[in-house]
Amino acid sequence: MTKYLVISADCHAGLPNAEYREWLDPEYREQFDAALAERARMAELASQGFLNQEFADEWHAENEEGLRGGWDAGRRDKELDADGVAGEVIFPDADAVSSGASAPFGAGLGATGDIPPELLMAGARAHNRWLAELCGASPERRAGVAIVPILADIDAAVAEIRRARDSGLRGGILIPPMWQPYEPYHHPRYDPVWAVCQELSMPVHVHSGVADKASYGPHIGIYAAEVRFWSARPLWFLIWSGVFERFPRLQFGVAECGAFWVNDLLWRMDLVYERDHGSRKLGEQLTANLTMRPSEYFDRNCFIGASNTQRRELARRYEIGVANLCWGNDFPHPEGTWPHTREFLRDAFCDIPGDETAAMLGLNAAEVYGFDTDALAALAARIGPCPEDLGQSGDPTAKWAALKQAGRPWLTGIETLPPALA
Amino acid sequence: MTKYLVISADCHAGLPNAEYREWLDPEYREQFDAALAERARMAELASQGFLNQEFADEWHAENEEGLRGGWDAGRRDKELDADGVAGEVIFPDADAVSSGASAPFGAGLGATGDIPPELLMAGARAHNRWLAELCGASPERRAGVAIVPILADIDAAVAEIRRARDSGLRGGILIPPMWQPYEPYHHPRYDPVWAVCQELSMPVHVHSGVADKASYGPHIGIYAAEVRFWSARPLWFLIWSGVFERFPRLQFGVAECGAFWVNDLLWRMDLVYERDHGSRKLGEQLTANLTMRPSEYFDRNCFIGASNTQRRELARRYEIGVANLCWGNDFPHPEGTWPHTREFLRDAFCDIPGDETAAMLGLNAAEVYGFDTDALAALAARIGPCPEDLGQSGDPTAKWAALKQAGRPWLTGIETLPPALA
Numbered sequence: 001m002t003k004y005l006v007i008s009a010d011c012h013a014g015l016p017n018a019e020y021r022e023w024l025d026p027e028y029r030e031q032f033d034a035a036l037a038e039r040a041r042m043a044e045l046a047s048q049g050f051l052n053q054e055f056a057d058e059w060h061a062e063n064e065e066g067l068r069g070g071w072d073a074g075r076r077d078k079e080l081d082a083d084g085v086a087g088e089v090i091f092p093d094a095d096a097v098s099s100g101a102s103a104p105f106g107a108g109l110g111a112t113g114d115i116p117p118e119l120l121m122a123g124a125r126a127h128n129r130w131l132a133e134l135c136g137a138s139p140e141r142r143a144g145v146a147i148v149p150i151l152a153d154i155d156a157a158v159a160e161i162r163r164a165r166d167s168g169l170r171g172g173i174l175i176p177p178m179w180q181p182y183e184p185y186h187h188p189r190y191d192p193v194w195a196v197c198q199e200l201s202m203p204v205h206v207h208s209g210v211a212d213k214a215s216y217g218p219h220i221g222i223y224a225a226e227v228r229f230w231s232a233r234p235l236w237f238l239i240w241s242g243v244f245e246r247f248p249r250l251q252f253g254v255a256e257c258g259a260f261w262v263n264d265l266l267w268r269m270d271l272v273y274e275r276d277h278g279s280r281k282l283g284e285q286l287t288a289n290l291t292m293r294p295s296e297y298f299d300r301n302c303f304i305g306a307s308n309t310q311r312r313e314l315a316r317r318y319e320i321g322v323a324n325l326c327w328g329n330d331f332p333h334p335e336g337t338w339p340h341t342r343e344f345l346r347d348a349f350c351d352i353p354g355d356e357t358a359a360m361l362g363l364n365a366a367e368v369y370g371f372d373t374d375a376l377a378a379l380a381a382r383i384g385p386c387p388e389d390l391g392q393s394g395d396p397t398a399k400w401a402a403l404k405q406a407g408r409p410w411l412t413g414i415e416t417l418p419p420a421l422a
Numbered sequence: 423m424t425k426y427l428v429i430s431a432d433c434h435a436g437l438p439n440a441e442y443r444e445w446l447d448p449e450y451r452e453q454f455d456a457a458l459a460e461r462a463r464m465a466e467l468a469s470q471g472f473l474n475q476e477f478a479d480e481w482h483a484e485n486e487e488g489l490r491g492g493w494d495a496g497r498r499d500k501e502l503d504a505d506g507v508a509g510e511v512i513f514p515d516a517d518a519v520s521s522g523a524s525a526p527f528g529a530g531l532g533a534t535g536d537i538p539p540e541l542l543m544a545g546a547r548a549h550n551r552w553l554a555e556l557c558g559a560s561p562e563r564r565a566g567v568a569i570v571p572i573l574a575d576i577d578a579a580v581a582e583i584r585r586a587r588d589s590g591l592r593g594g595i596l597i598p599p600m601w602q603p604y605e606p607y608h609h610p611r612y613d614p615v616w617a618v619c620q621e622l623s624m625p626v627h628v629h630s631g632v633a634d635k636a637s638y639g640p641h642i643g644i645y646a647a648e649v650r651f652w653s654a655r656p657l658w659f660l661i662w663s664g665v666f667e668r669f670p671r672l673q674f675g676v677a678e679c680g681a682f683w684v685n686d687l688l689w690r691m692d693l694v695y696e697r698d699h700g701s702r703k704l705g706e707q708l709t710a711n712l713t714m715r716p717s718e719y720f721d722r723n724c725f726i727g728a729s730n731t732q733r734r735e736l737a738r739r740y741e742i743g744v745a746n747l748c749w750g751n752d753f754p755h756p757e758g759t760w761p762h763t764r765e766f767l768r769d770a771f772c773d774i775p776g777d778e779t780a781a782m783l784g785l786n787a788a789e790v791y792g793f794d795t796d797a798l799a800a801l802a803a804r805i806g807p808c809p810e811d812l813g814q815s816g817d818p819t820a821k822w823a824a825l826k827q828a829g830r831p832w833l834t835g836i837e838t839l840p841p842a843l844a
Contacts, residue, residue: 221662240643285471
């Protein structure tokens with residue numbers, strides 16, 4: 001019975017906040033203690049009306065043991081095994097409910113250009129050192145993503161990327177999605193970062209979390225409505241400014257922003273590139289830095305860490321590109337599929353062809369991050385879900401044939417709409 | 423033979439720049455002359471590589487006569503007649519190629535909070551006075567949209583809204599989509615604006631154009647990739663902050679931003695409102711200002727001036743809401759369908775059921791803007807396209823039945839994916 005090799009392209013790990021102290025360079029420990037106290041006060045405030053305390057209590061009570069997998073390697077393996085996940089890509093900040101296991105000084109998912117650069121880098125280095133140790137115990141299973149604040153000091157960023165790679169972190173780097181108040185990511189000043197990441201085969205990531213929070217007042221619905229824009233935004237900055245022309249082997253991933261918006265983005269960008277009816281007036285500057293259409297750079301240089309993939313998104317996979325989609329369980333965040341990954345996978349993938357399931361659940365990530373699939377084969381054979389576990393039976397190929405043939409309709413000219421081609 | 427009553431929910435009118443002088447309050451004429459000279463210099467600069475000069479020359483040469491319809495009522499009627507358009511909603515800025523017919527001081531589509539408020543209001547008033555005269559000659563045909571800068575001085579804005587309505591402008595108001603550096607649109611300080619617009623049945627509009635231009639460098643592709651976000655953004659600020667709860671009869675329209683993104687926005691907002699799996703941790707603040715789900719406010723209070731509707735968008739009309747979509751020819755902008763509207767309509771609507779075509783091409787706009795359909799009937803019978811002109815034959819209802827029945831799948835639970843339910 002064949003099992004799927006499942007690699008989660010979106011997991012999280014982080015020490016309980018206070019335990020980061022010993023991983024920090026000593027000169028930052030006094031500021032760390034002060035920041036820790038301040039953070040506790042802020043968390044108290046922030047929870048008032050913004051957090052569902054009842055849910056939070058239940059989540060922590062029900063998953064007390066499993067949540068320790070956020071930092072404990074042994075426990076982590078048990079949880080991943082139970083979820084059927086053989087390999088994982090590890091982002092920072094293990095506690096998405098109470099911010100109790102976050103990289104120091106806000107260096108993790110919430111990093112912005114407003115935080116003092118020296119503290120950001122100190123927090124990043126502390127986390128990266130610890131993460132290398134966590135990954136070191138089972139390197140075939142874990143691709144750790146180094147936090148690298150690249151905004152303020154490019155040389156320091158490049159040095160940290162080399163150091164992180166040398167320490168065994170091969171999952172690439174996480175950069176702040178929002179560059180303000182520094183130069184936007186189309187600026188050539190960031191080229192040394194892209195260059196070293198290309199050289200070392202370190203994928204560059206943005207991950208959801210930051211947004212224009214100062215503009216929302218108490219209205220968290222606004223945050224939810226637009227957070228993906230702020231986190232994914234560097235994608236089209238890099239494409240249009242020719243970064244992937246200058247660094248043709250650079251890999252860029254957008255993590256936990258969903259995938260539902262990607263096909264329309266590619267559609268619009270390709271049409272603009274071709275100067276469709278609505279773009280005829282645009283001058284030569286539009287394509288001055290490109291030699292291919294935007295979707296071609298996307299296919300070659302970009303991927304989506306789509307996390308808990310929705311059926312609505314999977315239905316768009318031929319436009320997005322099956323090879324560009326990496327599933328993730330978001331362990332140990334409550335937005336993810338852990339500890340019920342098998343059920344979520346069954347709901348989403350029950351009628352997806354086997355080869356595409358295998359690609360999106362693991363093989364795409366294996367290629368991006370260089371997982372050794374042979375080394376993971378025995379583990380996958382033991383814990384991985386088989387097609388029957390996902391409710392897959394019969395051959396669903398015919399069901400999707402029209403959409404697959406159409407691919408990207410704006411390029412193939414094959415119209416798939418209206419969907420029921422009766 | 424039945425003809426469609428076509429109302430363009432997105433047209434533009436504006437005087438040749440210099441001719442606005444006489445419509446300005448005298449105390450602003452000196453600054454106007456200086457700004458006019460400055461604008462000419464900027465246009466020269468901006469065209470270098472950003473504008474396709476060959477296209478611009480061709481566009482102006484081929485349409486020299488018709489483009490005068492941007493400000494000349496008689497010529498305008500000829501062009502609209504030839505396009506089959508009986509009624510129109512009129513936004514500012516007639517020249518989208520060379521900015522040669524724009525409201526003074528940048529008060530039109532490009533208005534931002536960075537322009538001195540007094541100049542913005544002076545420019546707005548000048549345009550509004552002229553526009554009232556343009557509309558006055560055939561009021562049944564033209565709904566003029568008043569420019570109203572609402573950011574700096576709420577009282578002045580309210581006064582201008584009343585003055586504009588009294589002068590005959592019944593198309594509502596255009597507000598700057600970007601509020602920076604003032605308070606975001608969730609703020610209660612704008613309530614007097616929403617209140618007077620509700621009282622006078624003046625729809626509030628944002629229209630595409632502004633964006634975070636300071637962040638793009640020379641990369642106009644970035645602008646094209648995200649301009650809709652910046653222009654449409656107030657939509658979800660108003661929904662989540664409860665503006666439509668406080669002003670249940672307020673109408674809010676998003677013009678020329680397309681419609682393709684609307685169904686996913688509603689999908690995501692409804693799921694968050696219902697605290698789906700990914701939103702369980704959000705506290706009571708999320709829904710503190712709402713009594714209905716976001717898509718219900720959208721249906722009751724919002725509409726999309728979708729302009730040159732794409733087939734990809736029309737295929738999503740049951741999720742967006744057929745009653746929420748208003749087509750427009752964008753006359754006299756080159757992005758629009760003029761002077762070839764019949765051909766564009768045939769391509770887009772050839773297999774759309776007649777009642778839905780009638781709604782999106784005109785009846786929806788008639789309702790939002792209070793057009794007198796009886797008064798327009800004779801004109802529509804003379805110039806309007808008939809179903810045969812749009813390539814409509816037979817009954818396409820069956821083709822769309824499954825999608826129509828599904829409606830918004832996240833609410834009905836009817837899955838329409840994969841599209842070919844074979």
